[in-house]
Amino acid sequence: xxxxxxxxxxxxxxINMPTVLKTTILPGDSIERLFIATQVGEIFYxxxxxxxxxxxxxxxxxxxxxxxxxxxxxxxxxxxxxxNFYYNGLFYLxxxxxxTQGPGALPxxxxxxxxxxxxxxxxxxxxxxxxxxxxxxDTVEEWILQSNGSPVRRRTLLNLRRPFLNHNGVNSLxxxxxxxxxxxxxGDGGSGYDPFNLSQDDMELAGKIIEIDVxxxxxxxxxPVVTRFNELPVPIQETLTVIAKGVRNITGLSFQRYxxxxxxxxxxxxxxxxxxxxxxxxxxxxxxxxLVQHFLMKSEPDxxxxxxxxxxxxxxALPTAILTACSANPALKEKTIAYYEDAIKTSTRxxxxxxxxxxxxxxxxxxxxxxxxxxxxxxxxxIPGLTGSVVFADLxxxxxxxxxxxxxxxxxxxxxxxxxxDYSMIETDDPFGSQSAYYVSLGTNxxxxxxxxxxYGSMKVADINQGTVxxxxx
Numbered sequence: 001x002x003x004x005x006x007x008x009x010x011x012x013x014x015i016n017m018p019t020v021l022k023t024t025i026l027p028g029d030s031i032e033r034l035f036i037a038t039q040v041g042e043i044f045y046x047x048x049x050x051x052x053x054x055x056x057x058x059x060x061x062x063x064x065x066x067x068x069x070x071x072x073x074x075x076x077x078x079x080x081x082x083x084n085f086y087y088n089g090l091f092y093l094x095x096x097x098x099x100t101q102g103p104g105a106l107p108x109x110x111x112x113x114x115x116x117x118x119x120x121x122x123x124x125x126x127x128x129x130x131x132x133x134x135x136x137x138d139t140v141e142e143w144i145l146q147s148n149g150s151p152v153r154r155r156t157l158l159n160l161r162r163p164f165l166n167h168n169g170v171n172s173l174x175x176x177x178x179x180x181x182x183x184x185x186x187g188d189g190g191s192g193y194d195p196f197n198l199s200q201d202d203m204e205l206a207g208k209i210i211e212i213d214v215x216x217x218x219x220x221x222x223x224p225v226v227t228r229f230n231e232l233p234v235p236i237q238e239t240l241t242v243i244a245k246g247v248r249n250i251t252g253l254s255f256q257r258y259x260x261x262x263x264x265x266x267x268x269x270x271x272x273x274x275x276x277x278x279x280x281x282x283x284x285x286x287x288x289x290x291l292v293q294h295f296l297m298k299s300e301p302d303x304x305x306x307x308x309x310x311x312x313x314x315x316x317a318l319p320t321a322i323l324t325a326c327s328a329n330p331a332l333k334e335k336t337i338a339y340y341e342d343a344i345k346t347s348t349r350x351x352x353x354x355x356x357x358x359x360x361x362x363x364x365x366x367x368x369x370x371x372x373x374x375x376x377x378x379x380x381x382x383i384p385g386l387t388g389s390v391v392f393a394d395l396x397x398x399x400x401x402x403x404x405x406x407x408x409x410x411x412x413x414x415x416x417x418x419x420x421x422d423y424s425m426i427e428t429d430d431p432f433g434s435q436s437a438y439y440v441s442l443g444t445n446x447x448x449x450x451x452x453x454x455x456y457g458s459m460k461v462a463d464i465n466q467g468t469v470x471x472x473x474x
Contacts, residue, residue, distance in 0.1 A: 012046060018039075110165050203229050248270070256377035
C-alpha cells in the first residue's frame with residue numbers, strides 16, 4: 001500500500017459535535033441527502049447546498065459536559081434509516097435521556113479505575129445496587145417521518161442503564177444489508193479496563209453487537225430500564241440476537257459488498273496501547289432467548305457461535321496491559337499484563353484483528369494513535385488509490401508540538417488469510433490554519449462512493465459550534 005493524497009471540501013461549518021454522518025433519500029424526494037447528527041441532539045440534512053433541520057431533540061438529551069469538565073461521551077449517539085425509509089418514513093435514534101443523571105457505579109473520576117494484578121479484589125469487581133449506582137440511561141427509539149414532514153416518536157425499543165458516562169458507542173445504529181435488522185453496538189459501560197468484565201458476560205447488554213428485528217411487534221409500550229438480557233420481557237427478548245461480545249467501545253458496524261456476501265468491519269477503541277479494526281464475513285447470531293435459557297439452566301452456550309473481540313483480556317492484538325512510568329527513565333513505560341486469566345480464557349476463542357495500529361509506533365510512515373473514531377469502506381472511483389479499501393479516522397495523532405492538533409486518516413484492505421494487516425497514511429490538505437482539528441466521525445453515502453469527515457475544534461462537547469463536515473475528495 002502507498003500513501004494517498006486527498007483534499008477536504010467543506011460542506012457545513014460552525015455546528016456542534018458531528019457524531020453521525022450518513023445519507024438517505026427523503027420520501028417523495030429525488031436527491032440523496034447528507035444527514036448530520038450532532039452529539040447535543042440536532043439532526044440536519046443537506047442537498048444542493050440547502051441546509052435544513054430535520055429534527056431537534058436537544059430537550060430530550062441529558063446535559064452534557066457538566067460533570068466532566070466539558071468532555072462527554074453521552075448524547076445523541078446513533079441514527080439509522082430503515083431500508084424502506086423512502087416508503088415507510090421509519091428511522092431510529094440512540095441517545096442519553098435527560099433527567100437520568102446518577103452518581104456512577106464507582107466513586108472517583110469516570111476513568112480512574114485501574115486493576116492491580118497483586119490485588120485480586122480489583123480483578124473481580126461486581127456492579128451492585130444497579131438501580132442506585134449508575135451514571136445515566138440510554139434509549140433506543142423508533143421514529144416516523146409523517147406525511148406533513150414532521151418526525152414523531154413511535155415507540156421505545158430498549159432502555160439501557162449505563163454504569164459510567166463513557167463507552168456508550170458512537171454511530172451505534174446501522175441496518176444490516178444482509179438481514180435487514182437494526183444493529184446496535186454498545187460499549188463496555190465505561191470507566192477504564194472494564195472493571196466489572198461486562199463485555200465477556202453473556203447476560204450483559206454492555207460490550208456487545210446486537211441485532212434488533214424491528215419488524216417484530218412486541219406490544220410492550222414502555223420497556224423496563226435494564227442492564228441484563230434476562231431482565232427484558234420475553235417479547236423483547238424474541239426480537240434480539242447477539243452477533244459478538246468482547247467489545248470495549250465501538251464505532252458502529254460497516255458493511256462492504258464482496259461478490260454475493262458482505263464483509264463486516266468493527267472498529268474497537270483501545271485502552272492505552274492499540275486501536276483495532278476487526279473484520280468477518282460468516283457469523284451465527286445467538287438468539288437472546290437461548291442465552292437466557294442457558295443462564296437459567298446454569299449452562300454455557302456453544303462459544304464457537306459467538307464472535308468474540310477479546311476485550312477485556314485482549315486489547316486488539318496484544319494482551320491488555322497496565323502502563324507504569326519507569327522512575328529511572330521517564331521516557332520509558334513498564335507494561336504489565338492487566339488480566340492474565342482473562343487473556344488465557346479468551347486466547348483461542350477471540351477473533352483475530354484485521355489490523356491494529358498503535359499509540360507508540362516509531363516505524364516510518366506511521367502515526368501515534370489516540371482513539372479510533374470511524375471505519376468505512378470506499379467503493380468509489382474518484383480516488384483510485386482508495387478504491388476497494390477500508391478507510392479509518394483517528395481522533396488526534398500524537399505530535400511533538402502541542403498545537404495545532406490534527407486528526408489522522410489512513411486505510412487498509414481486507415485480506416482472506418487471517419494474518420494481521422498493515423495500513424498506510426492518507427495525506428490531506430490542511431484547511432484548519434492555527435485551529436485544532438479533531439477527527440470525530442467518518443461517514444459514507446449509500447453506495448460508498450463518497451466519504452465524509454466530521455471535524456471538531458475541541459475535544460469538549462461543551463465548547464459549542466466548533467464543528468465542520470468535509471467531503472473527502474481527490
